[in-house]
Amino acid sequence: MTINLLNRKFFERETIVVAKEMIGKKLVRLFRTDSTIIKLAGIIVETEAYGYLDDKASHAFKGMNSRNRYMFGDVGYSYVYFTYGNHYCFNVSAHTKTKDAGAVLIRAIEPILGINMMIKNRKKIDILNLTSGPGKMTKALAIDKKDNGIDITDSNSTIYLEDTIVSNVVLSTKRIGIEMDKDKYWRFIYAEKDRGKIVINRYVSRKKENTKFLE
DNA sequence: CTACCGATTATCT
DNA sequence: GATAATCGGTAGT
Numbered sequence A: 001m002t003i004n005l006l007n008r009k010f011f012e013r014e015t016i017v018v019a020k021e022m023i024g025k026k027l028v029r030l031f032r033t034d035s036t037i038i039k040l041a042g043i044i045v046e047t048e049a050y051g052y053l054d055d056k057a058s059h060a061f062k063g064m065n066s067r068n069r070y071m072f073g074d075v076g077y078s079y080v081y082f083t084y085g086n087h088y089c090f091n092v093s094a095h096t097k098t099k100d101a102g103a104v105l106i107r108a109i110e111p112i113l114g115i116n117m118m119i120k121n122r123k124k125i126d127i128l129n130l131t132s133g134p135g136k137m138t139k140a141l142a143i144d145k146k147d148n149g150i151d152i153t154d155s156n157s158t159i160y161l162e163d164t165i166v167s168n169v170v171l172s173t174k175r176i177g178i179e180m181d182k183d184k185y186w187r188f189i190y191a192e193k194d195r196g197k198i199v200i201n202r203y204v205s206r207k208k209e210n211t212k213f214l215e
Numbered sequence B: 001c002t003a004c005c006g007a008t009t010a011t012c013t
Numbered sequence C: 001g002a003t004a005a006t007c008g009g010t011a012g013t
Helices: A015-022 A115-122 A134-140
Strands: A026-032 A037-050 A078-083 A087-093 A103-113 A159-162 A169-173 A187-194 A197-200
Touching: A015 A037, A015 A103, A015 A187, A026 A103, A037 A115, A087 A134, A103 A115, A103 A134, A115 A134, A169 A197
Parallel strands: none
Antiparallel strands: A026 A037, A026 A159, A037 A103, A037 A187, A078 A087, A087 A103, A169 A187, A187 A197
């Protein structure tokens, strides 16, 4: 069986385009021990794009430092940072070759594999709140600083993204929790059409934000 | 149901 | 010394 991973080229495009197209793809998290492999997985239902000189809200805006270094250079690498004294956020670097930095924050997934382990990691049993936010998701998947700078396009990595067929709807909204460049519609969420009505995926955080329809 | 607010600490300047 | 791409609890409607 061959698994189709998102490859380097996928991430070597405009950060906003990559953020939008990551919606509906599968995020896989592996734990390898001597004799077993534990696999956690979910469908990406919420992302945000963070740019470079075009985006005052981006960690990369003021230039490279030891924290944000993986937003720069080669694309398809994880950028994991710690914030608010408690939480980790998980990004994948993505930008065109001519632009030097940019990344996509994965804010929420719909759990599809290893839900029991996610419940253990989160110490919460409420399925709808297991992974519906960037800090909740990293905790459910046990992602932290040790996962910074790993190659997401390599199937030997402990985190990678699988390609999927995406036929549902993607909406955009303003980004969450920032003070600068608030008006960019660079947040993307998963939705589907149900008898003509647009229904936002249940695992998306803050579903009441004003949305724009894409295409 | 929505809105506000305090916790907590690595990292930046 | 100040900040922060959040969360969860509590108060209010």
